[in-house]
Amino acid sequence: MSTNEAKQGAVSKGPGEERRRSKTMSRKEMARDLRRRRLAGEIDPEEQELLSFIDKVRPKTRADCVNGPRPCLFVSCKHNLYLDVNPETGSIKLNFPDKEIWELEYTCALDVAEKGGITLEEVGAIMNLTRERIRQVETRGLMKLREATEKDPEPPPSEGRKAL
Template identity: 60%
Template structure:
């Protein structure tokens, strides 16, 4: 291998991997709006010298971090507190794994950076919008929605669920099969129709 071959490899590596052709691979087209997927790193994989360097570069400080949503409303945007569980930049698992939802962006480059800000949008949010905000596919958002609705049902919070549906914008979201319960009038009509 001569010097020109090595230089070509360095140039190709600097350019990064070539983007895959749409529709190739498994034969399906992705509904994902972004091509960069979230990346997870385990805290156990960090070497001790990396941890020491991080502690030196970013010493622990006593920040005036908001404790309630009311305090959070008055902080600067984009929110600098990526350690907050409602921040969209990263997620921390129970085992200590860190998932960077947008590994190609810096915190200040996110269009939305707080889940609570998104949840308080007037008119609600569609599955496509949530998928773009969280860097997940529409199908994964639908699965998470169904899981959340099931947990509300199991906790006996059906009334809360129906109240939220009444406040949501009409027609923007599909009806939820988990939350649907036939009205008494409809049940009587079905029984009467069965008698005939």
């Protein structure tokens, strides 16, 4: 079987038999396919109605979602804690494989940020990570911030002074 056949979902069971399997698509592929179908007018009315509804109710600012239902309904939001999506491959990583989303105390990183300063243990419990791992992430983030501020260009010389 060729690579193209595998991507299309065809699996050979034996002589003369072919079985279909589910097709895997990255998030980027799905977005391209949706755009292509929209431009070609190939979206079925029920799908269009659902997409319009989602676009209408999906929060666009923090103010739109601050008093929204919890757990957050929009797992594809970049602030949702339940899962992470790799932006390059579209693969999904569940952060809490042993829990369902409704079992989480917090599902939005912005809700956690609004709590103010919390301990590494509390962050670890929320993120399903150890205190030590949270400390490592914190240290790496602070180093990146320090590097970014050190790389800032010096302010231009004032009008009255000559640059060397």
